[in-house]
Amino acid sequence: MRLEARVEVAERGVEADVTVGAGRTLALLGPNGSGKSTALEAIAGVVRPGRARIVLDGRELVGSGRPVPPRDRGIVLLAQDDALFPMSVLDNVAFGPRAAGRRDARRVAEAWLERVGCADLASRRPGDLSGGQARRVAIARALAAEPRVLLLDEPFAGLDVEAASAIRTMLRSLLADVTAIITTHDVLDAHTLADDVAVMAGGRVVEAGTATEVLTRPRTPFAARMAARVLVAGTMRGGALELEGGVRVPVSGGPRGGEAAAVALPPSAVVLAIGDAPRDRSLAWVPDAVRALEPRGDEVRVVGAAVAADVDAAVAASLDAGAVVWFGVPRGHLAYALTG
Numbered sequence: 001m002r003l004e005a006r007v008e009v010a011e012r013g014v015e016a017d018v019t020v021g022a023g024r025t026l027a028l029l030g031p032n033g034s035g036k037s038t039a040l041e042a043i044a045g046v047v048r049p050g051r052a053r054i055v056l057d058g059r060e061l062v063g064s065g066r067p068v069p070p071r072d073r074g075i076v077l078l079a080q081d082d083a084l085f086p087m088s089v090l091d092n093v094a095f096g097p098r099a100a101g102r103r104d105a106r107r108v109a110e111a112w113l114e115r116v117g118c119a120d121l122a123s124r125r126p127g128d129l130s131g132g133q134a135r136r137v138a139i140a141r142a143l144a145a146e147p148r149v150l151l152l153d154e155p156f157a158g159l160d161v162e163a164a165s166a167i168r169t170m171l172r173s174l175l176a177d178v179t180a181i182i183t184t185h186d187v188l189d190a191h192t193l194a195d196d197v198a199v200m201a202g203g204r205v206v207e208a209g210t211a212t213e214v215l216t217r218p219r220t221p222f223a224a225r226m227a228a229r230v231l232v233a234g235t236m237r238g239g240a241l242e243l244e245g246g247v248r249v250p251v252s253g254g255p256r257g258g259e260a261a262a263v264a265l266p267p268s269a270v271v272l273a274i275g276d277a278p279r280d281r282s283l284a285w286v287p288d289a290v291r292a293l294e295p296r297g298d299e300v301r302v303v304g305a306a307v308a309a310d311v312d313a314a315v316a317a318s319l320d321a322g323a324v325v326w327f328g329v330p331r332g333h334l335a336y337a338l339t340g
């Protein structure tokens with residue numbers, strides 16, 4: 001099922017446009033409050049969008065005519081705070097198939113509980129489950145309803161690392177043929193679960209593409225951060241990326257002269273210098289001021305306005321926010337267009 005959705009929830013400042021190909025999984029990334037949950041809620045019909053167009057496999061569910069009621073859309077939302085019904089685990093999972101009039105609802109539910117590794121919990125009540133078990137049961141309940149589209153809002157939130165990892169592995173196979181959107185803060189989810197990635201900021205989708213595209217060629221600082229890259233952006237001029245302030249970083253590839261372009265590189269590839277302008281001509285030196293110092297194990301990420309670098313904690317110890325530094329950006333990285 002191919003999903004095309006454009007939903008506007010004006011009171012929350014959200015106007016999101018997402019497309020998910022049939023059987024594909026889209027990871028919706030973005031900072032807190034960027035509108036990810038609202039977008040899912042509006043698509044599922046939990047929140048009533050002001051304006052919306054939702055098309056499933058060419059059929060308009062919401063648009064110019066009378067909207068298809070949420071319960072008939074075949075779009076199931078697994079919300080962050082999705083509580084199980086106060087009934088046995090088996091009855092929870094059988095709920096969807098029963099509502100659809102299936103006589104074999106019990107057998108379907110047992111099969112789903114088996115698939116999520118919870119067959120032995122069938123007779124338990126929700127209050128007697130761990131967080132990880134409850135999440136597995138909730139996933140089984142959602143999938144047993146045979147949704148045409150499954151929306152998962154931060155399915156690993158609140159789980160410990162082990163439970164999250166086990167459920168991530170489980171979802172990877174369960175979602176193989178399901179059209180799904182998953183909101184997440186974890187780039188690992190984008191890498192392991194998603195075919196495509198869309199990044200939201202300020203209520204809008206600001207970049208979208210295959211997971212590989214977005215994570216190797218990020219267009220926004222947020223996507224670059226998710227991909228653990230530094231986004232050095234500027235304008236192409238004669239084989240170099242010209243940054244604001246005029247520093248030229250020689251690059252390979254890139255769009256035509258005059259167009260906005262960027263290179264995305266790991267912060268470990270950037271060299272930090274303190275003091276006078278460095279002389280080493282093999283690097284393009286960008287003067288910058290320290291905005292933040294972020295500890296990362298034995299290293300500290302020194303974040304400037306334009307560039308960032310990972311350095312030894314001992315080096316960073318002499319720095320404070322506002323300190324003037326030089327970032328040495330290696331030449332020859334692959335540049336790509338930031339527009340279009």
Ligand SMILES: Nc1ncnc2c1ncn2[C@@H]1O[C@H](COP(=O)(O)OP(=O)(O)OP(=O)(O)O)[C@@H](O)[C@H]1O
Pocket residue numbers: 011012013014030031032033034035036037038039
């Ligand atoms: N129930 C609500 N009532 C009113 N405003 C809300 C409600 N839920 C969210 N908002 C607002 O809508 C905007 C988008 O929030 P939303 O929860 O969709 O973002 P999000 O990207 O899912 O954030 P997070 O990553 O923190 O879950 C925010 O400005 C938020 O304050």
